[in-house]
Amino acid sequence: MLRPESFSDHLAERITAHSADPRITARGEFVLYWMRTAVRAHENPALDVALEAGRALGLPVFVHHALSERYPYASDRHHTFILEGARDVEAECAARSIGYAFHLERPGHRQKALKALTQRAALVVTETMPVPPLDWLTDGLADNAPCPVWSVDTACVVPMPLVEKAHTRAFAFRDATARLREERLRRPWREASPAGPAFTPSDLPYEPVRLIDADIPSLVAECEIDHGVGPVPHTEGGTTAGYARWEAFTQGGRLARYAAKRNDATIDGVSRMSAYLHYGMVSPLRLARECATLPGEGPEKYLDELLVWRELAYAFCYWHPSPTTLEAVPAWARETLAAHERDHRSVLSWETLARARSGDTLWDATQTSLQRHGELHNNVRMTWGKAIPLWSDDAAQAWDRLVDLNHRYALDGRDPASYGGLLWCLGQFDRPFTPPVRVLGTVRPRPTAEHARRLDLARYARQVERPALSPAPRVLVIGAGIAGLACARTLHDHGLAVTVLDKSRGVGGRTSTRREGAWRFDHGAPLFAWRDARLGRYIDSWAHDGIVQAVGDAFIGREGMNGLARHLARDLSVQSGVQVVALERSGTGWQATDGNGGRHQADIVLLAMPAPQAGALLSAVRSSAGGIAAMSETLCAVRMAPCWSTMVVFDGPPPVAVTDALTFGHLTAANEPRLASGWRQNARPGRPSGEAWVVQSAAEWSEAQLERDASSVAAEIAEALRARLQVAGAIVHATAHRWRYARVARGLSVSCLFDRDAGLGAAGDFAQGPEGAHADVEAAWLSGVALAGRILAG
Incomplete structure (x- = not known):
């Protein structure tokens, strides 16, 4: 029998046994490594534990890597980054003769693969990630698995199990772990080797995705996730891209200047490695080891951030019973926040904050950085977080919003380091500050006005407001119903230039409100129902802002059903009373001609109108691109x-x-x-x-x-x-x-139509997706956002 302490010391100290009996027997067909947050096949302690166990038991090792549609804040941004990283892992495993397969959950591919594989394993190894939902999933698997389940610390130089308590101050953690850190900091990592040829079960319970030649944007588009949070093309996922960024930081002189330049958000003075560390695409052991060999204040300060502040948060989450709730905030902070709950504050809706419409110039710029680029410079991130309680009902709502906005948009969100930063905004890892201030009490304040005075705000705003896509296409949306507006606004929020044309006098399509003298009639869609969980946060915001009102299980517009459409169109360039009568290819783009003789140029044209009308418009396009005719036929087949x-x-x-x-x-x-x-x-x-x-x-x-x-x-x-x-x-x-x-x-079983080569797409409630949609407005919204996601995929 094999126990955790049977392994090499550098591995044994990293193992947490989640099963009542941690002993391993040879019963089982293989050792299963369930890869999640160490998306690399080098300097990976979890992989090495699996390989050593396989060698000791005489069993092959199989790496099962999966991506669910159901993880919190699942979006095109996170999915794309993970899939790009998995592509590198697939190549690494192949080069090391390690069996690997990737399961992507999507319609038609939603098998319970992990459960089936666990039934056949002698041991399941995964990574230690001490925050929900991954820690819950690990414990849940262990409760029902027929074999031991172990997790391994792959994230820290000082293994979390050795820290022994949840430290609440950085200086205390630094001192308590100094010897452990020094012993491991410069130690080369000893990698285990496979004992035999690459092994993959011949009867996998899923069809693995071959990532080396996969069309990642098309795969992401199939998934039932949030398509309104676009990928970040300038931050490609994977080990190769991660180490390229690290080398540019260390060899380009920026690491040497890190201590002096790291607080200025307008210059390229930080490593921007947090997303790669979050997903384990690079080894923190390697980064620390390489940094420790370099002299100067820059490397010294970087190591303090990497090994003290970051690992403080990991160990805190590992040892604290409720690290992702307000219970993790110290009692003094909870008490002072509660004492100031009745202080005057201007409560803003989630949507207002998410779309960077608070009215505070610096804060809106920081949120734009998160929304468009998936990252936030750490120095302004602290100011960003401290402002959110000022616009929330109470500390509980502030915490929920901190978590939501960070995890939804930031590529490095959802791990202990993120929670550490968010908890700091409400007083954790800090001390009381007097005198008390409004709302925050004695929690350290960080006013945006003060921060703005020490920052070149105009320069910072220019940097973060640039689109993530480069070059950014000009987009023409034809149709100002819910689908067209949802699409256009999503693209606009990502920085793209979008023009919306509609033949009617106003926006809304079938959600219009008609005036007849003194009377007003909601004569198209008299109400709408939302059932898709991805839309709940918008509904809550629209209700808070007085856009919609609940009536039983459905909603109406408070000032008419077209109130929602007017709200969606508020920031957009919309031209009403303009009917497009012809489309033609113009170079690599498009020219639309309206009934008044006006001409509109664009790189991409998106049709958000009834399918028969869209099909007829396309049928007259003279082009050699076969995709245009095919899209016209598909649209004309809709009934x-x-x-x-x-x-x-x-x-x-x-x-x-x-x-x-x-x-x-x-x-x-x-x-x-x-x-x-x-x-x-x-x-x-x-x-x-x-x-x-x-x-x-x-x-x-x-x-x-x-x-x-x-x-x-x-x-x-x-x-x-x-x-x-x-x-x-x-x-x-x-x-x-x-x-x-x-x-x-009779609709379509896809969420939208898009031909990247032709620069052409279509959306509407007729594109209901493989699962079908429950309501016209809901289907239109989901389709419009899905189409925007196809554009943002680049």
Whole structure:
């Protein structure tokens, strides 16, 4: 039998056994290394433990590397970086004759692979990552595995198990670990070797992705993740890119100047290695060893940041029972924050903060850096974090926002080093400061105004506001419905130049609100429902900002259904009343001609209109690019259903209550297709008094009556509704609107269409994805954001 202490000393000190019985027997087909946060095949203690165990047991070693759609803050940004790193690992493992396979979770590939592999293993080895959800997953696997499960510290020079407590001050940690650090700092890493040829199970429970020649943007696009957070092309994932950045830092003289220049966010004075360290694509052991051989204040200060402050956070999370909650903040800090909860503050919504719209110039620049470039200079990051409590209800909300904004956008988020920095913003690893200040109390303040005075703010803003894509394409979006606006705003927030054209007088498409004299009618999409978890934060923000209002399980616009569209369009360049009548290729880009003779140039054209209209527009394009004709055929194959929507006002209410004005319940008439559903408009916020209704007719009836005169339809529907409601009074007003493309009868099983070579895409609620969408507005939003993600992939 094999136990953790049976291994070489430099490995044994890094092992944490998660199983009740840590002993290994030879029962099992192989030793399984579940790779997660040490995405490298060199100087990897977890891999070496697996290789030594395999040699001792006479079993092969197999590296299982997987990427889920369900990890917190899963996005195109994190997925792309991880896949780029995995591509390097695949090549490294092949060069070392180590069996490796990568499982990418996506529609059609959602097998429970880890569970199946664990049932066949003699030992499971993974990395120690002492923050949720990875520590929970490790413990959960150990509770149900038929073999021991061990985790190995791959992140620190001083192994976390040796620290023995959660230190709360850097100086105490520095002193307590000085001997351990010095003993290991310059020690060359002894790598284990495979005992036999590369081994991969012949009957894997998934189809592995061959990354060496994979189309990573297309793979990412298949995944059900947040496509609104784009990749960072100037920070490519992987061991090769990571060490290239490290060598540029150490050999270009910046490391020597690090102590003097590291606090100036406007110069290239830091290593920018945190993302590679977070995912373990480079070895912190190697970086520390190489840095320790160099003289001067720069390397000395860098080592202090790498080995004291960073490893302080890792050890704290390893030894503290609740390191990712407010319980990790010291009692004095929690008490002073609670004592100042009633202090005046201007509470901003999550969306306002996420989109860098706080109104504070420095803070908005820092958030733009996170949003567009996935990184934040550490010196301004502290100021960024200290400001968030000033715009939050209380410390609990401030903590949630610190975690969300950092982890969602930062490539180095979600690890102990990140949590250490965020906890510092609320008082951890620090002492009280007097006198108390507003909101923060005796937690150390860091006002943005003071920081701005010691920073060339204009220069910093120019740096962070540049697009991550270079060169950044000019984008033309045709259609200002929800899909077009969601797409355009996502691209705009990433710094791209976007113009939106729409033939209507205003924005919103089917979420429009129609005015008839004093009355207002939500006659397209009378309400909308959200079921996709990726949208929850937006809904909460829109409700906070008074854009939408909950009505039962659905939402309406507080000032009309087009209020949401107006909100989405607020920062965009939108030209209304402009109908595009022709598209043609112009060099490597596009030229769109509108009905007024205007011409609009762009590198990329995105169609956000009903699929039949988009298909017809493309069918007239003369081009040698085959993708254009194929996209036109695909769009023309979509089947849309019409709907007559009738707006009616009576001079009095029905004699009995027929609907709950608070929940806007539907009127149903199984044998009356003319009155498929109805909504009382005067019960909505800000509407004038009077019995006003919107009635939508069934698709089959609308199809049969499609070419009728609108006035005759309005008269017929108004009379039918009056009879249904038993209204004795007169019909004051009746108008009908024909939505020719109101509903999706047969959509597409993709979330959007995009041809990178042609610079052409299409989005809308007709592109419902492989899982299908639950509501028109939801499907349109998801499709528009997905299309933006295809552009941002570069």
